[in-house]
Amino acid sequence: MGLAIDASCDIPQGFLEANRVTVMPITVRVDSETFLDDRGTEEVRRFIDRKLGDRGHSAETEPCSVEEVQKLFLEKLVLEQDCVFCLTVTATRSPINDHVNKASFAVLKHYREAREKGGLSGQxxxxxxxxxxxxxxxxxxIVEAARLVKAGETPPAIRERVTYIANHSYGYMLPRDLYYLRARAKKKGDRSVGLFSAVLGSALDIKPLLRCFRGETGPVGKVRGFEHGAETLFGYAVQRVRAGLLVPVMCVSYGGDLxxxxxxxGYAGLRAACAEHGVELMEAPMSITGMVNVGEGAITLGFxxxxxxxEF
Structure with missing residues (x-):
């Protein structure tokens, strides 16, 4: 059994390599430059070093198409594994989940022919x-899915447990630049960050704390100043670590140099709390896709x- 994720899932490269996780890439175009977002560290570094700044909000992102997903599976994954779990970012914010679902019909229809050519049999x-x-x-x-695969759990048991964890996963974000966030939202037709809010927030250095839960995103608090916001967010994460997590991992991604x-x-306090309670603190560079959508320098945190x- 194996795992595949889309590139905008923020998780450390070391974890992906250790668990042989396949990454479905996203093509990012900023003006005349093209980046292949496959979570590779070199491409992320190249994007950061280019200092695209305000130009990033106008970027075009193209997740794996239905045809590209089919090709990845029929030419590679069906020849390497007997079962693959594909985990994607929320379907409410990206078409990748829909693309993978549509591709699955063709994959399940044609995999026997591909496997027979490769000298393989079985479902x-x-x-x-x-x-x-x-x-x-x-x-x-993703972490829970990898653990269950290693433990040799059955596909139905893995799907049930991972779906449960997905329904109890919380993602938080602290953006650095509200003007950028609004410009990107406007390009995508998202009215969640209004001009008045962006102007007022920037003038007063007020930052929103945003949360994604069960596919719904929105503000759950506000803070004055990015550093104070980071301290507040990390302090909240410490509280959740002490209260107990369903998966012993806290993941933090950052849109820049780690x-x-x-x-x-507040970050040192979070690291200490995780160590004290046996929780793995994962650090990941934000995907290129993430940086063009929410701006460089943003923090996201998940548990x-x-x-x-x-409570903020």
Missing amino acids: FLMRVIDTRNLFAGTAPA AELQRLP AAEEHEA
Whole structure:
């Protein structure tokens, strides 16, 4: 059994390599430049080093098409594994889940021919799971899926458990630049960040704390100043670690050099709390897709817990 994710799921490269996770890439075009977002560290570094700044909000992103997903499976994955779980970001914010679901029909129809040519027999299973979250918020479901695959659990048991974790995963985001966020939202036809809010927020240095839960995104708090916002968000994460998590992992992604993440106020406290409670603290560079959608320098944070109200 194996796993596949789309590139905008923020999870460390080391984890992907250790668990042989296949990444379905996203093509990102900014003016005349093209980036292949496959979570590879070199391409992320090239994007950051180019300092695209305000131009990023006008980027065009193209997730794997239905045909590209079919090709990936029929030419590679059906020859390597007997069952693949595909985990994607929430279907409410990206077409990738729909593309993978549509591709699955053709894959399940034609895999026998591909496997026979490769000298393989037996059934192939492809299961698509909507993590119902974004960026680092997808990590708990991916980590749990990898654990269950290693444990040799049955496909139905894996699907049931991972779906449960997806429905209890919380993703939080602290943007750095509200003007950028509004410009990107406007390009995509998303009215969730109004001009008045962006202007007022930038003038007063007020940042929203945004949450994604079960596919729905929206503000759950506001703070003055990015560094104070980071301290508030990390402090909240410490509370959740102490209260208990459904998957012993806290994932943080950052839209820039991860060395900057270490210096943010409150981060050392989160690291200490995770160590004390046996929770793995994962650090991942934000995907190129994530950076063009929410701006460089943003923080996202994800964990799975019993349902609760956010308190900021």
